[in-house]
Amino acid sequence: MSLLKRINPFSKQNDETGFGTNPNGYGGRFINRDGSFNIRREGRPFWDRFSVYHSLLNLSAWKFTCVILLFYFSINLLYTGIYWLLGTEQFQGIIGQTAWARLKEIFFFSTETFTTVGYGRVNPVGDGANMVAAIEAMTGFLSFAVATGLMYGRFSRPRAHLVFSDHALIAPYKDMTGLMFRFASYKDNHTLTNVDVTVTIGLQIVEDGTPVYKFYSLPLERGKIESLSMNWTVVHPIDDNSPLLGFTAEDMRNADVEIYVLVKGFNDVYANTVLQRTSYTYEEIQFNRKFIPMYRESENGRTTILELHLLNKSREIN
Amino acid sequence: MSLLKRINPFSKQNDETGFGTNPNGYGGRFINRDGSFNIRREGRPFWDRFSVYHSLLNLSAWKFTCVILLFYFSINLLYTGIYWLLGTEQFQGIIGQTAWARLKEIFFFSTETFTTVGYGRVNPVGDGANMVAAIEAMTGFLSFAVATGLMYGRFSRPRAHLVFSDHALIAPYKDMTGLMFRFASYKDNHTLTNVDVTVTIGLQIVEDGTPVYKFYSLPLERGKIESLSMNWTVVHPIDDNSPLLGFTAEDMRNADVEIYVLVKGFNDVYANTVLQRTSYTYEEIQFNRKFIPMYRESENGRTTILELHLLNKSREIN
Amino acid sequence: MSLLKRINPFSKQNDETGFGTNPNGYGGRFINRDGSFNIRREGRPFWDRFSVYHSLLNLSAWKFTCVILLFYFSINLLYTGIYWLLGTEQFQGIIGQTAWARLKEIFFFSTETFTTVGYGRVNPVGDGANMVAAIEAMTGFLSFAVATGLMYGRFSRPRAHLVFSDHALIAPYKDMTGLMFRFASYKDNHTLTNVDVTVTIGLQIVEDGTPVYKFYSLPLERGKIESLSMNWTVVHPIDDNSPLLGFTAEDMRNADVEIYVLVKGFNDVYANTVLQRTSYTYEEIQFNRKFIPMYRESENGRTTILELHLLNKSREIN
């Protein structure tokens, strides 16, 4: 029997994913594990497509520091070059005897100007050097403004700070089976309020001889909670309304299953709605395993401890 | 038969557009192609109406740089003028022999003060110059604050970053015809979530001898999608509920048709709801053309490529 | 017949205003014309109640500048005082011969330090002066940070920028009468999207011998529009569901009528939901007047002009 016929006719198709249905045009998974979309844009100039803000916000702290240092030294080298071309005789107070020593002094004059420190031992007297210094000081001024904005943008950008389990599990649930995964906020003091989770499944199926994508909503045991202070195990019961009813592991592999997860909530540290995505492909689904609890009471019995290192811990069921 | 009678009686009128219905008071299209409203305000002072924030945010990077440079040189010229009037004898360390040389030195002293570099070779000793320098330094200080805010405002301002097709097409759709246009996000990594699109049509029609505007909602094949990672072709099927049922190209021209489009969604780079408008007038509607697909699989088959240069590409249908 | 009995029994009472119902504890109107609440807080320390952020954001540009200048001169006077107490011998480079001249030099040294200009002619050599200068420079640094935040907060704070008509009018509407007022956005390029308006009326009525406040929702001819690019005349039809049905001007005065208006919408310049309130008391209601149109076509017929100076213009009806 074909896979198409095997799909539960009582399951609810989802035509509003925004994904296309023609596998010929598509390559690979739709959503990467980190929640980004597996897509590339072409046909417009790089600077049109490139999102400076997004890129700098998403850089790791380490890379961000490198970008800033690199920028700082490059721009000072640039200005040093200009001053050098204008000639060191346009400056007062230079004490270096060799060209190399004078070049270094010019470079440090440039850093003093760019950062607006301006000690003043070396200072411009010629018109050219004066004018370039006036422009460099303003450049520094504005770079500072940009850096301030980026810094603020980086640490104030609303995020969900969620961590998802590496695998989705299929395990006994009540008197049937269920598909489940779990997630938690890993940041102290970050609690999401009014959290919604939406789960959709994508299947690649042969219809009238041509392969097409079909999308189905996965109804959940519980699709929203009031506050996410702990972990949350999301369960899709494989019941009479589930598109997965009767599916074997083999079927899932054939259908190139991908499960799309979207979590939305209000983060009150940022006072903003945040969302985070992830997806599970066939390789990331495990059968006959169950999550083990990930919290315990503290020693003094007065608080609860969320054990984040247990997030991925599951045990086999026979 | 009059145009009014020709309008499909089963179509849904939209009385909540917020546009007026009296063409005598109105001129031209309601919404420009770039989504701004075709309206001008009068009767309040310029500074009341002028939105500095909006204006500076919407300036191109190039013009914004010019505005800043212009401001920088103007304010330094202003302060140079004041120092000059106070007299160069209020300064220590000036080495220029001619008036012109001294003027330049005063100008560069001003830039050093405004940017808070303060080399100190030239420095104020007179009370007047000292006081003006104190004020200039604070002005620079605050200008910097404003620049920082503007910079941050410019790159953190939530936008939809959508690009719409230049034309709306009327083409066969299923077993009838449909009005369609498409759009896509042109920025890498910018995906809209929970995207809604609303389409309204405005017609100018003669009722009891006087022309009036009538507005109708255009029902869509699909009015919302969960995520806009790709392009989206919005289709209004010209079916039994469509106000356009039975309309000829001639009718559309006579009715001075304008189609208003509003797209709303949540952009999670900015973590904010964003919206973008556009409109299509009669001239921007093409008949018997169909869009061609604008995405393809990558060479290695592991990702999908959105071909933005094909956004406006359509082919004739006979 | 008592006023209470005269209130239309089909009108809808509003118990969710958040206002109290006991006139003994209340004084004056609930909402001022500018939309602020007519209320004062007591019983907590001033700094608890005082909202620095709100206060500085709402100051006029003129007063804000004064606050900044005042702060700048005060803090420099303070530091000048400290340096003076430490003694001018802690400084190098002072050239003044009299105490007054030296005091001025110390003051300007302070401004140079606070703004981080630091010319360096006058510079600290004593330990005390050096330490105070180090602290002053940091104070300046942080003041700048605060100023930057305030500047940005001031011009990026989301506002509705609406202007309401000075009076609400009661005038013939269709085949009955209606209560109407109008408003418009006075800022170029600021358009509200999905605008909602809610109107509630408060009446002071004697019930069982004691006066109480009663609140009723006023149903509107149209309570929301899709975009507010023009002016909007809000109309409450005094029909069978209106609490005002059968009310005379005299009745309104006796009931100490107050009409609360709340407008909400999405401002896409700020990309934020904004709201603005106002209220009309009995004195601000005019009878038998009708608003005159406030827009016209431009000379070339290609755009529409919103005439804001006509906002309050109405004509008598007989």
Add this chain to the structure above:
Amino acid sequence: MSLLKRINPFSKQNDETGFGTNPNGYGGRFINRDGSFNIRREGRPFWDRFSVYHSLLNLSAWKFTCVILLFYFSINLLYTGIYWLLGTEQFQGIIGQTAWARLKEIFFFSTETFTTVGYGRVNPVGDGANMVAAIEAMTGFLSFAVATGLMYGRFSRPRAHLVFSDHALIAPYKDMTGLMFRFASYKDNHTLTNVDVTVTIGLQIVEDGTPVYKFYSLPLERGKIESLSMNWTVVHPIDDNSPLLGFTAEDMRNADVEIYVLVKGFNDVYANTVLQRTSYTYEEIQFNRKFIPMYRESENGRTTILELHLLNKSREIN
């Protein structure tokens, strides 16, 4: 009769709290009085869990100032150490005769560099000192950027600014009893719009021999108001739908009752949705007491005064 059987069967259970139901894993109250969650995270590195932004935003002004001062002096000591290792001969203009005097001069040179004041009397001539100074100036530059962001974040962070009564009271209400508490905004000019309050109760109950947590929604006399300009007394009527119907003080103690309160609204000073939580445990519930009014008319009768010091004032009822 067991507590479980005593729970009103008509009350509505709440399965969406996001709290667990197994008391063995949980310790103490779920929500602290200040609204934070009584939970601790383990199993991920400190810097992963630690939320710098949240921590610095929530520090008191006093502690925040100390953190900044501490940072300022530490980083200058660090740089002083580096300069000292490079040797004072790398500097020009040092006038100290002793090592200690020179060390101090180096320290003040460092503060001048970090704050970008740069008087220039002492200035680097050696390559090492020059390079370190260039880096220190940039560090100062960026620290300033961070400070600016933090300052702005601190005073622009949307908060509800609510103060809750210390106790929830159980008192006669209409012809039954009710559970009530009250709260008010303590900041001048801060009014919440469209305020929602949600109240949930948690009970620890023995079911089939094992203790479990059960959660019930508490229906309110009024769950939302349009604007919170005054205080609001929230009332849960203990009627036929209340889980508390028939509960004695003893029962509440046994069930280890905890009442979770969540208030949400739109604060238009911040133009943002804000929320605030609190909870009341058994110890914080008082019986047979009623709140006394907390507002009065002003002397001139033109405004209303909210008396915040009366927030916790109640009187006994017999």
